[in-house]
Amino acid sequence: MAKTTALPERTYLSTTELDSLARMHTEMMAELWILRDRVLVLEQLLTDSGVLKADHVDRYTPGPDLTRKLNADRDRMVARIVGAGHRKSLDEVVKSGKRAA
């Protein structure tokens, strides 16, 4: 029987590393939701106060300047995240400048 908050000795997902990864992933999910909830709340408050019209954000199409910024930032984010699991050496990442500061 377990009486305290100490973690059980047996893992849930076959290894302790996998358990830890899954915990990190779950916490990231929580952070993602908290942020999404906040954005939705902000949109609602801005709509209620007349700054935005309802579905203004949904109907918005970025202009050329914002599109360029969004594309570059999105490509950098994907490269950082996916690339973090696939790089062969740190040198290649730093020298190529693909790793954003």
Next chain:
Amino acid sequence: MNLDQQGRAGMQFLGSLQVYSSSALQQQASEDFARQPEAQSLAQEFKQDTSRAAWQARLDRVREVAERSKAYRFNRFFQRCVAEEIWVKAAAAVERKRAQLEPIFAAAKSQPSDKLKLNPSLQIPDFYRGVEWHLQPGGLDGHDLFGPMFALGILPHVFSRGGFAAVAVNDNILEQRREVIKQFRKPSYRRIYEPGCGGAGTLGICRERFPDAQLIGGDLSARALRDGLGMSERMGWNIHFRQEDARHVAEPDNSVDGVISYAVHHELPESAAREVINEMYRILEPGGDMVISDPPPFRAVPPFNAALLAWETEHRAEPYFIESDITNLPQLMREAGFVDVEEYALQGTGYPWVTRGRKPVKQ
């Protein structure tokens, strides 16, 4: 008072995670279990009651079979995650409210009430000592804001959605309590006692159904009793609270005509459960009724469901869950002297499981 956006959203995330895990993943895990070659023979075995040691061996086999399923392993992982994180996130959320909460508690403490009798010299039973029940860090009195954590965070955003322990997804736990209170056989009672009340939740519902009854709640936890008094006063329930051991209460012999025991027996070893039932028999007057509500015994549920219940003992700091689900409560009640003892489920999932009996009029 409500939690701020971060607190609310964090707790609501946990509620959604628990619902998904306890519905989609648990359903898949149940189907995976049913496909295992041992499923049929285990189902037959579970229909026969047996010794404590044999039950433990059965539960070990059921767990081994269940854990072959990836869905089960993830379901149990998320169940544990949520069980930990409800305290972590709720603590952070109510700490941000401390400046608003402390004056409320200070005001309550500065107004001594004859409805609360604390006993600072009460000996905590050995079986209770050192247990961080339900993974509450430091145990039931380990944080001064456990009450607001539960009332503002855990209950409205996580537990209200079900999917934990014996509570099924979408079960309304307040309605379940109402249904349990309806299991009292008489239309009115003069005096009702609740051992291990943990606060005012159950007795508050007794107040709805029995508006004229005197209500008394006993518990080991001073913090829970203070929170209970606070809620009772705010809601006008007029409940009296005593800090006492349910095995030795201050009530005289034959002094109450109703006893409600809600979600307490799964936190007692069998020896203590027997003592509590005997003590409640003592304080009940002839013709008085005792109603017990708790998770179902293993003999009343399919093997897969038994694995879910047994998990609580190893993973949610419920050290006596397995023992209590093996204990034969009707037998303990009959041995204490109760008559008209019966046990049954209030819904198809087996929970709440009610055991009730009456102290005979003639003895």
